[in-house]
Amino acid sequence: DTGVSQDPRHKITKRGQNVTFRCDPISEHNRLYWYRQTLGQGPEFLTYFQNEAQLEKSRLLSDRFSAERPKGSFSTLEIQRTEQGDSAMYLCASSWGRGNSGNTIYFGEGSWLTVV
Amino acid sequence: AQTVTQSQPEMSVQEAETVTLSCTYDTSESDYYLFWYKQPPSRQMILVIRQEAYKQQNATENRFSVNFQKAAKSFSLKISDSQLGDAAMYFCAYRIRGSSNTGKLIFGQGTTLQVKP
Numbered sequence: 001d002t003g004v005s006q007d008p009r010h011k012i013t014k015r016g017q018n019v020t021f022r023c024d025p026i027s028e029h030n031r032l033y034w035y036r037q038t039l040g041q042g043p044e045f046l047t048y049f050q051n052e053a054q055l056e057k058s059r060l061l062s063d064r065f066s067a068e069r070p071k072g073s074f075s076t077l078e079i080q081r082t083e084q085g086d087s088a089m090y091l092c093a094s095s096w097g098r099g100n101s102g103n104t105i106y107f108g109e110g111s112w113l114t115v116v
Numbered sequence: 117a118q119t120v121t122q123s124q125p126e127m128s129v130q131e132a133e134t135v136t137l138s139c140t141y142d143t144s145e146s147d148y149y150l151f152w153y154k155q156p157p158s159r160q161m162i163l164v165i166r167q168e169a170y171k172q173q174n175a176t177e178n179r180f181s182v183n184f185q186k187a188a189k190s191f192s193l194k195i196s197d198s199q200l201g202d203a204a205m206y207f208c209a210y211r212i213r214g215s216s217n218t219g220k221l222i223f224g225q226g227t228t229l230q231v232k233p
Contacts, residue, residue, distance in 0.1 A: 003160075004160075031218075031219060033218075033220060033221075040125075040225075040226070041225055041226065042120075042122075042207050042209075042223030042224050042225050042226050043161075043207070043221075043223050044223070045220045045221070045222070048218040048219075048220055050218075055218055056218045056220065091161070093221075095219065097219055104163050104166075105163075105219070105221060107153075107160050107161040107162075108160060109158075109159065109160040110160070
């Protein structure tokens, strides 16, 4: 069990550019979450996948954001036409769950995005 | 909508002493989980302790324990015998329990804990 891994860990980009983050969840975890965290604040939910299906999206996820989880394994989060307000840490998390299972959610170390 | 509030942005404690971090939440649900997560600087968030709302007994994990007051919607974390390694940001989080929901966590704003040697 290598934990949830995220890549890249840090990304500096110019405003207007596109960026993509990758998340590799813990093997065999069927649930995957993306969160956004700004400095000194708690994480805010962005989106949720169960296997390959994206089942919930937050209103925070504007049209410039898109997430995928092909084949129910790794996931990508793409931000198009980045804005300075997108600067944050993007956290990925995963868990195994069926029904109302309350299994532990494990977090990755996050991908820091700075838009200049 | 469910909300989680941590009213203490920063706390400090002397090494080996006890500190309590506060958390309140708002929900109309009756069946849910509550958690405390620890996020050390530049490191990943890890689970400290969890509480099922249907359980009356307060959860305990070694030096960490909670005071769960369901009627008051309060969920505080007590850290006993504080250690330097306890220094981190602590988040209180809520999660609905139910087969039709996503299991997403709703977090508070966090409390930064400083441990003084």
